[in-house]
Structures are given as C-alpha cells and as structure tokens.
Amino acid sequence: MAELAHANWARRGPGRTDATAQFLVREGGATGFADGTFDAVVCNRLFHHFREPSIRVAVLSEFRRICCGRIFVSFFNSFALDAVRFRMKHWLRGTTPTDRIPIPMSDFAADIRAAGLRVLSTSPIAWGLSPMWYVELCDASV
Numbered sequence: 001m002a003e004l005a006h007a008n009w010a011r012r013g014p015g016r017t018d019a020t021a022q023f024l025v026r027e028g029g030a031t032g033f034a035d036g037t038f039d040a041v042v043c044n045r046l047f048h049h050f051r052e053p054s055i056r057v058a059v060l061s062e063f064r065r066i067c068c069g070r071i072f073v074s075f076f077n078s079f080a081l082d083a084v085r086f087r088m089k090h091w092l093r094g095t096t097p098t099d100r101i102p103i104p105m106s107d108f109a110a111d112i113r114a115a116g117l118r119v120l121s122t123s124p125i126a127w128g129l130s131p132m133w134y135v136e137l138c139d140a141s142v
C-alpha cells in the first residue's frame with residue numbers, strides 16, 4: 001500500500017517530486033522518529049484494532065512524543081446504533097469480538113489522559129449511527 005501510495009503521489013501530485021513526500025511503514029508504538037519531528041499527526045482507522053488500553057496508550061504516547069502540534073485520530077465509539085448491532089451479532093452467534101470493538105468515549109478519554117494528551121474537539125461521522133468518531137488532541141501541558 002505504501003508503494004502504491006508513493007507511485008500515485010509521484011504520478012498525480014501536481015508539481016510534486018519524490019523529494020516532497022516520504023512513504024514509510026513504522027510500528028505505531030515505536031516509530032523511531034525523533035522527538036517533535038512532525039507539525040501534526042493524522043491517524044485514520046487504527047485505534048479500533050487495539051483491544052488493550054495499554055496498546056492504545058503506548059501509541060498515543062508515541063504520537064505525543066513525535067508531534068509538536070495537533071494530533072487527529074479516529075476510534076470506534078460504542079455510542080452508536082451500529083455498535084449495538086455489532087454486540088447483538090456476537091451475542092446471537094455466541095462469539096467474543098476480538099477486533100474492531102467499539103469502546104465508550106470515557107474509556108478512550110482515559111487512554112488519552114494517560115498518554116499525556118487532552119481532547120480539543122470530537123467529531124462523529126454520523127452521530128448515533130456510525131461508531132466512527134474523530135478526536136483532535138494536543139499535549140496536555142500546552
């Protein structure tokens with residue numbers, strides 16, 4: 001995917017060259033970038049894969065370390081009809097979900113605080129229907 005994205009960038013980006021963008025694959029909790037490397041971090045559709053709060057906190061902490069500005073992340077909020085459908089489906093099948101699990105905003109807010117960040121704004125994609133929410137964050141000390 002990174003190679004395709006890079007090829008698309010080089011082909012379609014108006015006036016852009018390879019020097020203007022890099023496409024790298026890194027572990028979210030240990031990116032290897034220096035402190036404050038980025039003006040912003042945007043993380044789309046990753047946090048709903050992390051069932052353990054400790055992993056969410058580790059990745060959020062890493063984002064805080066490498067970013068000197070705003071951080072935007074998505075997560076699956078359990079306050080949504082689709083989240084109820086998700087729970088019902090597993091209940092009826094007798095299965096335990098292991099991935100894409102919606103969590104309460106209060107749980108994610110606790111992870112955010114534990115990572116030394118604070119919430120600036122929240123944006124639901126389809127309030128009450130879709131679990132997809134975006135959260136804008138900054139360093140709690142700022």
Ligand SMILES: C[S@@+](CC[C@H](N)C(=O)[O-])C[C@H]1O[C@@H](n2cnc3c(N)ncnc32)[C@H](O)[C@@H]1O
Binds near residue numbers: 029045049
């Ligand atoms: C649902 S996809 C989203 C991809 C892309 N961000 C988008 O919105 O289309 C989740 C991505 O997160 C990556 N991923 C999962 N765990 C990760 C981790 N610990 N560190 C970095 N990437 C991870 C997966 O390889 C996958 O590409």
